[in-house]
Amino acid sequence: xxxxxxxxxGYLDEATKRMIRRAILKAVAIPGHQVPFGSRExxxxxxxGTGGIQVTASVIGPDDxxxxxxxxxxxxxxxxSIRRFFAKVAxxxxxxxxxxxxxxxxxxxxxxxxxxxxxxxxxxxxxxEPLFRLEPRVAETQRMxxxxxxxxxxxxxxxxxxRYGHVAISYxxxxxxxxxxxxxxxxxxxxxxxxxxxxxxxxLFGAGRxxxxxxxxxxxxxxxxxxxxxxxxxxxADAACSLCGSRDTxxxxxxxxxxxxxxxxxxxxxxxxxxREEGR
Amino acid sequence: xxxxxxxGGEDAIAxxxxxxxxxxxxxxxxxxxxxxxxGQQLGLAVDRVMAEGSCHDRGLAAxxxxxxxGDLIEAAFLLRAYRTTLPRFGASAPLDTAAMLVRRRxxxxxxDLPGGQVLGPTFDYTHRLLDFALExxxxxxxxxxxxxxxxxxxxxxxxxILAQEGLMAAEPASExxxxxxxxxxxxxxxxxxLRLQALARGDEGFLLALGYSTQRGYGNAHPFVGEIRxxxxxxxxxxxxxxxxxxxxxITVTECGMVNQFAGSKTEPPQFxxxxxxxxxxxxxxxxxxxxxxxxxxxxELGEEAxxxxxxxxxxxxxxxxxxxxxxxxxxxxxxxxxxxSELEKIRTLRATADAAQREAAx
Numbered sequence: 319x320x321x322x323x324x325x326x327x328g329y330l331d332e333a334t335k336r337m338i339r340r341a342i343l344k345a346v347a348i349p350g351h352q353v354p355f356g357s358r359e360x361x362x363x364x365x366x367g368t369g370g371i372q373v374t375a376s377v378i379g380p381d382d383x384x385x386x387x388x389x390x391x392x393x394x395x396x397x398x399s400i401r402r403f404f405a406k407v408a409x410x411x412x413x414x415x416x417x418x419x420x421x422x423x424x425x426x427x428x429x430x431x432x433x434x435x436x437x438x439x440x441x442x443x444x445x446x447e448p449l450f451r452l453e454p455r456v457a458e459t460q461r462m463x464x465x466x467x468x469x470x471x472x473x474x475x476x477x478x479x480x481r482y483g484h485v486a487i488s489y490x491x492x493x494x495x496x497x498x499x500x501x502x503x504x505x506x507x508x509x510x511x512x513x514x515x516x517x518x519x520x521x522l523f524g525a526g527r528x529x530x531x532x533x534x535x536x537x538x539x540x541x542x543x544x545x546x547x548x549x550x551x552x553x554x555a556d557a558a559c560s561l562c563g564s565r566d567t568x569x570x571x572x573x574x575x576x577x578x579x580x581x582x583x584x585x586x587x588x589x590x591x592x593x594r595e596e597g598r
Numbered sequence: 599x600x601x602x603x604x605x606g607g608e609d610a611i612a613x614x615x616x617x618x619x620x621x622x623x624x625x626x627x628x629x630x631x632x633x634x635x636x637g638q639q640l641g642l643a644v645d646r647v648m649a650e651g652s653c654h655d656r657g658l659a660a661x662x663x664x665x666x667x668g669d670l671i672e673a674a675f676l677l678r679a680y681r682t683t684l685p686r687f688g689a690s691a692p693l694d695t696a697a698m699l700v701r702r703r704x705x706x707x708x709x710d711l712p713g714g715q716v717l718g719p720t721f722d723y724t725h726r727l728l729d730f731a732l733e734x735x736x737x738x739x740x741x742x743x744x745x746x747x748x749x750x751x752x753x754x755x756x757x758x759i760l761a762q763e764g765l766m767a768a769e770p771a772s773e774x775x776x777x778x779x780x781x782x783x784x785x786x787x788x789x790x791x792l793r794l795q796a797l798a799r800g801d802e803g804f805l806l807a808l809g810y811s812t813q814r815g816y817g818n819a820h821p822f823v824g825e826i827r828x829x830x831x832x833x834x835x836x837x838x839x840x841x842x843x844x845x846x847x848x849i850t851v852t853e854c855g856m857v858n859q860f861a862g863s864k865t866e867p868p869q870f871x872x873x874x875x876x877x878x879x880x881x882x883x884x885x886x887x888x889x890x891x892x893x894x895x896x897x898x899e900l901g902e903e904a905x906x907x908x909x910x911x912x913x914x915x916x917x918x919x920x921x922x923x924x925x926x927x928x929x930x931x932x933x934x935x936x937x938x939x940s941e942l943e944k945i946r947t948l949r950a951t952a953d954a955a956q957r958e959a960a961x
Contacts (some may be wrong), residue, residue, distance in 0.1 A: 366932065484950065529784070
């Protein structure tokens with residue numbers, strides 16, 4: 319594919335890419351710490367993945383193979399739109415296959431296929447601050463991160479357990495990275511949290527509107543917050559995929575009629591299709 | 599299968615965009631609107647898009663309005679996304695608005711003042727009656743308005759007149775280059791140049807409501823319009839290869855200087871303080887709202903109580919940008935079914951736990 323005329327490789331100019339790469343290097347050096355960066359207006363709206371797009375644009379090379387997923391699927395409209403954007407401005411090869419991709423940009427899911435060393439997973443992040451629902455003032459949350467003062471979040475989890483018997487967070491479930499920084503894993507389901515722990519691939523997080531980048535380097539410890547007597551439990555629908563029969567993947571619930579009819583299918587379309595191919 | 603429709607695809611996007619293009623053009627029997635017509639006859643919309651898009655280019659702003667079907671926030675976004683790709687040659691010298699070629703200049707604090715009051719082209723004092731004569735097309739253009747000879751008298755700014763008497767708090771002079779929030783992320787505490795930058799490109803509606811709130815008791819403002827002036831100012835730039843300042847053109851701006859009461863403190867005598875607004879084009883509402891909010895954001899530095907929303911820099915500056923705001927609000931349209939699924943499972947679990955507890959209590 320040819321690169322769109324009039325634009326630099328990867329859309330961003332080289333000075334901007336360098337600024338973003340510096341932020342990424344700092345983020346990798348301090349796992350889980352949010353690094354401010356001079357986020358640019360992109361030709362896609364804030365809130366639609368501009369942070370992830372800027373990170374991807376800064377690390378992508380001509381030999382990369384790009385996969386873009388939204389809600390676990392390659393064919394959701396926003397994933398299609400972002401993949402087309404990079405095909406146009408970087409001319410790179412794209413794929414739906416997790417194993418074939420060198421660079422995966424994602425919104426709301428981690429692929430079911432375990433990632434390997436050398437791959438990069440780029441998350442689109444709406445709100446990088448894990449504490450924002452408890453403390454909206456950024457100046458205040460920065461102080462709390464500096465002092466590793468995360469009592470507020472522990473109290474929130476404790477109050478959930480006292481009121482409901484469970485932690486009432488089902489996605490964007492807060493994690494401790496490298497035993498130092500509290501981090502928002504972006505709105506992935508809590509089911510995906512364990513995949514972040516000691517992942518061999520590099521995980522980069524880009525929040526465009528909030529102008530923050532953070533990272534989890536390969537093989538870094540990522541722990542979901544919990545208590546000894548109330549350990550973290552990843553949740554999924556207690557059902558099997560009606561297409562591939564999987565019982566250990568994350569499922570989407572499909573409403574099939576207006577009489578309570580439901581069926582479940584894998585949210586990761588690549589995983590589901592591969593399993594069906596192997597089964598045949 | 600039922601779920602395929604939900605997941606859309608390349609075809610759906612292409613077809614939707616084709617439909618959008620058709621809807622934008624409207625009925626082909628109606629003549630197409632030209633960018634020049636938008637620039638000339640929807641001039642205040644163009645001004646607003648230049649201000650919120652923070653890019654002074656009437657032609658591009660008019661094009662953006664045409665492309666956005668008149669959605670001004672969408673148009674501002676188009677302009678911003680273009681602006682961010684432009685190379686930066688340098689920073690201009692500070693505008694000298696005292697030397698403005700004034701089209702309109704009014705003061706609410708002095709009946710008469712050096713340079714006089716100039717009403718200019720304004721909706722003020724028009725009766726808001728729909729003018730059905732405008733419906734008829736092909737009417738001859740209006741007669742040119744009577745013109746007085748410019749007397750060339752200087753028009754000093756009202757804040758300067760008050761400062762001469764020592765009644766207006768002096769602004770600390772600084773040679774430090776101001777920050778640039780289009781290159782560096784906003785950080786707090788944000789100094790006044792940075793705050794003014796954010797307000798200048800902030801959403802007119804948001805700033806209007808905030809400014810209004812300070813008048814209604816949420817912030818305790820006592821403002822007077824010292825002056826509003828609209829007109830053309832020269833933009834000066836010193837190219838490094840020349841070493842002296844040259845004028846690179848004139849732009850239209852609206853400036854508002856609000857005069858506000860200040861009770862004084864231990865170190866400062868009672869005096870007036872400034873709220874300042876400056877926007878591209880002719881935008882009095884925005885310039886006035888900006889001046890009100892600028893002053894209320896100074897509450898903390900002036901040692902005033904700061905409890906109202908308009909006095910909180912984080913609240914105002916993080917939320918005044920409509921390109922940010924519309925992106926994040928509208929992204930709720932994107933699929934969220936993975937998160938919603940985990941919420942479904944969670945709420946089913948919580949309800950089961952609550953049911954079990956109730957049954958236990960009943961037994």
